[in-house]
Amino acid sequence: MSGPVRTFRHYRNVPERVWRWPDFSPAEIACRGTGQFKLHPEAMDRLQALRDRLDKPLIVRSAYRSPDHNRAVGGPKASKHMDGTAFDISMANHDPVAFEAAAREVGFLGFGFYPRSNFMHVDLGPERSWGERFPDRAVPFAREAPPAREVLAQSRTLRGTGAAGVATVGVGGVEVAQGVLAEAQSAVLPLVPYLDTLRWVFIALALAGICVAVWARIDDWRRGLR
Incomplete structure (x- = not known):
């Protein structure tokens, strides 16, 4: 499905009808120095195809270069960039090993490795490679082992706060009961003094x-469980 190689004075002159690469734009591939486009x-x-295989964006740092711009940046005299067949791709969001493998699978033959500048050069060939390969990278987001935690039903903190909550509700219930009994008939009035004692029991609980909840929390932190 390839077509003829065409050169445009500026990337804005590229007709929309000839552009069939949805993940790229002429501006990304055009000469950075002059805006010209091959x-x-x-x-x-x-x-x-490489973009589709990796299923990640490709950050194009350099693609086509006009002869003047190629000289200005110190490119080789026979740089494939001047043919429009070379791309310098950032490795900021790629694993270099996986990227190289995918690039070879889709048909790129020339590879230049620039780990200090964090990009890789790929072109249509001839088959060759140069530069120092990228060092092995650690997995960027290593999965950490979750800290040991108490089972919710066995949590000392939960038990302590639960007891405190129940006791607090009990205090409120006693006060409500006192109010009701105070307005009741004289037959039940002798029970009111006992409710004071019950209220203090709930407050103590x-x-x-x-106290249990606070102690459990401090002990958990000390043992590294929180």
Whole structure:
């Protein structure tokens, strides 16, 4: 499905009808120094195939270079960039080993490795390679082993706060009962003094529960469980 190689004075002059690479734009592939653009359909087909295979964006740092711009940046006299068949791709979001393997699978033959600048050069060939290969990278987001935690039903903190909550509700219930009984008939009035004692029992339980919860939390932190 390749077509003829065409050169445009500026990337804005590329007709929309000839652009069939959805993950790229003429501005990304054009000369960074002059805006000129050489459309090489076979090279673009392989670049799009590489994008599809990796299923990640390709950050194009350099693609086509006009002869003047190639001299200005110190490129080789026979640089494939001037043919529109070479691309310098950032490795910021790629594993270099996986990237190289995928690039070879879609048909790129020339590879240049630039780990210090964090990009890889790929072109249509001839088959060759140069530069120092990228060092092995650690997995960027290593899965950490979750810290040991208490089973929820066995949590000392939960038990302490639960006891404190129940006791607090009990205090409120006793006060409500006192109000009701105070308005009741005289036959039940003798029970009111006992409710004061029950209220203080609940208050003591609440304080004990809070103390247990605080102690459990401190002990968990000390043992590294939190």
